Amino acid sequence: MAVTTLNDLQAGQSGTILDVEGNDSLAARLLEMGLIPGELVEMIGQAPMGDPVEFSVVGYRLSLRRIEARRVRIERT
Amino acid sequence: MANRAASDRPPIVALIGNPNTGKSSLFNALCGGQARVGNYPGVTVEHKTGRMLVANSAFKSIELVDLPGTYSLSARSADEAVSVEVLCGEMPSVARPDAVIVILDATNLERNLYLLSQVLELQIPTLVALNMWDRLEKEGMRLDAEKLSDSLGVRVVCTSASKRIGIAELQSALLELLDRGPGADSQGILERSALASATFPEAFRNSVDELEAWFVSQGCPLQRFQIERLLIDDSQAHSHRVIPKRIASAVADRIGQTREHLASNGVSIPLFETRARYGWIKQRVAGVVERQAREQRVSTSDRIDRWLTHRWFGLLFFIGLMFFIFQSITGIASWPMDGIGFASQWLGQQVESMMGPGPLRSLLVDGIIAGVGAVLVFLPQIAILFFFIAVLEDCGYMSRAAFMMDKFMSALGMSGKSFLPLMSSFACAIPGIMATRTIENRRDRMVTLLIAPLMSCSARWPVYVLMVSAFVPKQAVLGGWVSVQGAVLFAMMCLGALVAIPVAWLLKRFVFPGEPSTFIMELSSYKWPSFRVVAMRVWERVLSFIARAGTLIFVTSVLVWAAAYFPGDHSLLDQTTAKLETEQASPNADPAKIQAWTSQVNQLKSDLIAKSFLGVAGQWIEPIVRPLGWDGKIGVAVLASFPAREVIVATLGTIYSLGGAQDETSDGLAENLRSATWPDGRPVYTLATACSIMVFFALCAQCVSTLVTIRRETNSWRWPIFSFVYMTTLAYLGAWIVYNLMSAWLVP
Numbered sequence: 001m002a003v004t005t006l007n008d009l010q011a012g013q014s015g016t017i018l019d020v021e022g023n024d025s026l027a028a029r030l031l032e033m034g035l036i037p038g039e040l041v042e043m044i045g046q047a048p049m050g051d052p053v054e055f056s057v058v059g060y061r062l063s064l065r066r067i068e069a070r071r072v073r074i075e076r077t
Numbered sequence: 078m079a080n081r082a083a084s085d086r087p088p089i090v091a092l093i094g095n096p097n098t099g100k101s102s103l104f105n106a107l108c109g110g111q112a113r114v115g116n117y118p119g120v121t122v123e124h125k126t127g128r129m130l131v132a133n134s135a136f137k138s139i140e141l142v143d144l145p146g147t148y149s150l151s152a153r154s155a156d157e158a159v160s161v162e163v164l165c166g167e168m169p170s171v172a173r174p175d176a177v178i179v180i181l182d183a184t185n186l187e188r189n190l191y192l193l194s195q196v197l198e199l200q201i202p203t204l205v206a207l208n209m210w211d212r213l214e215k216e217g218m219r220l221d222a223e224k225l226s227d228s229l230g231v232r233v234v235c236t237s238a239s240k241r242i243g244i245a246e247l248q249s250a251l252l253e254l255l256d257r258g259p260g261a262d263s264q265g266i267l268e269r270s271a272l273a274s275a276t277f278p279e280a281f282r283n284s285v286d287e288l289e290a291w292f293v294s295q296g297c298p299l300q301r302f303q304i305e306r307l308l309i310d311d312s313q314a315h316s317h318r319v320i321p322k323r324i325a326s327a328v329a330d331r332i333g334q335t336r337e338h339l340a341s342n343g344v345s346i347p348l349f350e351t352r353a354r355y356g357w358i359k360q361r362v363a364g365v366v367e368r369q370a371r372e373q374r375v376s377t378s379d380r381i382d383r384w385l386t387h388r389w390f391g392l393l394f395f396i397g398l399m400f401f402i403f404q405s406i407t408g409i410a411s412w413p414m415d416g417i418g419f420a421s422q423w424l425g426q427q428v429e430s431m432m433g434p435g436p437l438r439s440l441l442v443d444g445i446i447a448g449v450g451a452v453l454v455f456l457p458q459i460a461i462l463f464f465f466i467a468v469l470e471d472c473g474y475m476s477r478a479a480f481m482m483d484k485f486m487s488a489l490g491m492s493g494k495s496f497l498p499l500m501s502s503f504a505c506a507i508p509g510i511m512a513t514r515t516i517e518n519r520r521d522r523m524v525t526l527l528i529a530p531l532m533s534c535s536a537r538w539p540v541y542v543l544m545v546s547a548f549v550p551k552q553a554v555l556g557g558w559v560s561v562q563g564a565v566l567f568a569m570m571c572l573g574a575l576v577a578i579p580v581a582w583l584l585k586r587f588v589f590p591g592e593p594s595t596f597i598m599e600l601s602s603y604k605w606p607s608f609r610v611v612a613m614r615v616w617e618r619v620l621s622f623i624a625r626a627g628t629l630i631f632v633t634s635v636l637v638w639a640a641a642y643f644p645g646d647h648s649l650l651d652q653t654t655a656k657l658e659t660e661q662a663s664p665n666a667d668p669a670k671i672q673a674w675t676s677q678v679n680q681l682k683s684d685l686i687a688k689s690f691l692g693v694a695g696q697w698i699e700p701i702v703r704p705l706g707w708d709g710k711i712g713v714a715v716l717a718s719f720p721a722r723e724v725i726v727a728t729l730g731t732i733y734s735l736g737g738a739q740d741e742t743s744d745g746l747a748e749n750l751r752s753a754t755w756p757d758g759r760p761v762y763t764l765a766t767a768c769s770i771m772v773f774f775a776l777c778a779q780c781v782s783t784l785v786t787i788r789r790e791t792n793s794w795r796w797p798i799f800s801f802v803y804m805t806t807l808a809y810l811g812a813w814i815v816y817n818l819m820s821a822w823l824v825p
């Protein structure tokens with residue numbers, strides 16, 4: 001069991017979402033976008049300058065900045 | 078519903094859903110509308126209504142409302158707010174919808190159901206369109222629509238909006254929904270206990286009950302859903318709309334107290350709502366969707382992405398793409414342009430051969446054909462530019478461009494979200510400014526909106542192309558791959574964007590300082606652009622270009638013609654011209670006479686225009702524009718193009734047709750410009766003058782519609798005035814610098 005955040009995934013790696021830290025509107029937005037506990041997330045790649053990062057989640061592609069990705073705790077699979 | 082029957086107006090049906098799920102495509106399919114479609118989130122930013130005619134029904138037509146996409150009903154940006162306002166009946170121009178069609182992307186059901194769970198709370202008859210049905214299989218998914226319909230308690234219709242599949246079924250389902258009287262079964266309105274809000278914590282539901290009663294006691298009854306939004310969302314925008322000023326502070330206190338009370342009872346706002354709704358969704362979709370594990374399918378979209386967002390290949394591709402587009406516009410468009418140019422000259426000659434010299438002929442030939450014709454010549458290039466834009470928009474690259482540029486934009490204090498409005502400003506600043514509605518952060522939105530007019534819009538093309546084709550040598554360099562004219566055009570295209578960088582930085586730093594924004598964006602998957610979408614986009618722009626030429630440009634051309642024609646006495650000129658024309662037409666013409674009369678005509682023409690209103694105004698303006706290398710005529714033409722940039726081409730066309738030298742080889746405006754001289758015989762237009770004019774137009778704010786749009790989107794005159802002043806200053810300085818540098822370097 002390896003608990004990390006979305007920010008630590010390399011391209012091609014995936015994990016299961018545990019939760020989203022904080023209870024502000026950013027956290028609510030991340031949840032609304034489908035980063036729900038129990039869902040599988042895969043990192044697809046990053047933008048040319050390393051930030052933001054593209055993820056695959058509930059069947060679509062989502063872009064997050066690293067600082068936002070750090071809010072999402074996952075368990076590696 | 079009851080009061081609709083009474084007032085006899087057609088029922089209103091709103092189309093709502095997550096961004097990029099095909100709402101506008103469905104709208105177009107249902108009512109033959111012309112809503113813009115594109116493959117990136119945030120194409121639609123305002124509500125648009127269309128009429129769907131229906132036979133065999135209690136009503137003759139249905140009014141459909143296409144809305145901007147939104148992920149939830151807690152609006153975070155101005156475009157999302159439009160959807161929420163229309164749905165809650167708070168938009169003054171649209172009555173509360175009688176029914177809603179919620180469009181769900183079948184390939185992404187769970188996230189799409191989040192919005193549905195909120196819409197159901199509004200207790201409006203609801204129908205679900207399960208769109209993108211054709212993509213399910215490719216994504217390796219299976220979905221049981223009937224089961225979904227049963228578990229949601231709402232009718233579900235499978236559609237493929239872009240392929241026009243399932244439209245008839247959706248129409249008849251909609252009619253059935255509307256025909257059912259109020260109170261009948263399965264109206265698409267769920268029992269309270271079946272809604273997701275029934276799973277909210279008990280403390281929260283009790284608080285909403287109390288507030289509901291309290292609002293009634295204050296004489297301001299609110300829907301339950303509105304109260305929930307007031308409690309949960311921290312944006313104040315919604316409360317401003319629904320709460321009368323007199324109780325605003327009492328409401329704020331009350332909401333604050335309730336939130337504290339809830340927090341002490343372990344209800345964490347706003348997270349509990351998302352949790353409860355996703356819990357509800359999990360129950361509804363159990364056994365409905367079957368997804369293959371990701372390893373079993375290789376997504377082409379991802380493979381393309383690996384290249385297009387590659388560390389350096391991605392950026393290289395982006396720059397190469399832009400350059401290719403500009404090169405092909407200059408290359409491909411030249412022959413249809415020659416054709417149209419030829420046609421307008423031919424028309425002028427026909428008019429000249431049919432009527433004798435006089436004010437009416439001058440108005441037709443010098444005012445209308447030379448003015449409007451000069452602008453119409455650019456129609457093919459506008460069409461080609463929009464062809465490329467439409468292909469880019471519909472293939473899915475736009476959201477990737479935003480993704481790649483985010484880091485760069487964040488260095489300026491903004492986010493990749495700002496990049497999309499700026500890209501569309503390259504077509505026209507007006508939709509670009511409107512598209513800033515998708516930017517959540519207000520300060521980011523303001524900065525983006527203020528720099529958007531600096532992007533090189535298609536109205537600048539005519540100015541650039543005219544100057545470039547008249548004054549930049551037609552040469553190819555680098556082994557014939559790059560034309561010098563194309564390269565200069567490319568440089569002009571980039572100039573505004575480059576100047577926008579420091580402007581944005583300064584604005585963000587000193588006028589709109591604040592916290593960094595976020596960048597949470599859906600990346601649409603790549604697909605082949607649809608022929609219908611591309612053709613419609615090009616057609617729509619071509620029409621509006623012609624409409625502009627027929628109205629705005631026509632009127633300015635006539636005004637400029639009048640200013641340049643009156644108050645002089647043209648009788649001697651008309652007599653001489655008539656003599657000259659008979660002589661030219663006669664079989665045994667005397668070359669000496671022709672030469673003498675031609676030079677007399679030219680002399681008279683330039684004397685008359687110098688004494689006209691325009692000529693006098695030109696003398697006033699000349700000292701101001703002299704440092705830019707312009708003469709008074711250019712100065713007046715630039716002033717007269719305040720309504721729109723491309724008007725300059727029309728005004729120059731008119732001025733030089735009236736006052737320009739007439740000789741046998743004269744072919745069109747470019748030639749007239751080349752032969753214009755100062756009183757001492759030096760040519761007015763040098764490469765330096767041409768560049769100074771181009772730079773001025775790259776940076777100036779000569780576009781009334783842009784200024785009016787800025788006023789509408791910011792709700793104040795302050796910002797359009799600010800834009801005009803800062804851009805005109807930049808334009809003057811830029812033109813001055815370029816003129817002086819170039820004349821210092823280029824003159825031997």
Ligand SMILES: Nc1nc2c(ncn2[C@@H]2O[C@H](COP(=O)(O)OP(=O)(O)OP(=O)(O)O)[C@@H](O)[C@H]2O)c(=O)[nH]1
Nearest residue numbers: 097098099100101102115119120121146209237238
């Ligand atoms: N494969 C497929 N593509 C579709 C379907 N419906 C729409 N599209 C495509 O999806 C993209 C988005 O369509 P739009 O109609 O602009 O979507 P929208 O919901 O209005 O988007 P926003 O206005 O940005 O919220 C376009 O490229 C359409 O051609 C469909 O049923 N199947």
Ligand SMILES: [Mg+2]
Nearest residue numbers: 100101120121
């Ligand atoms: Mg749309």
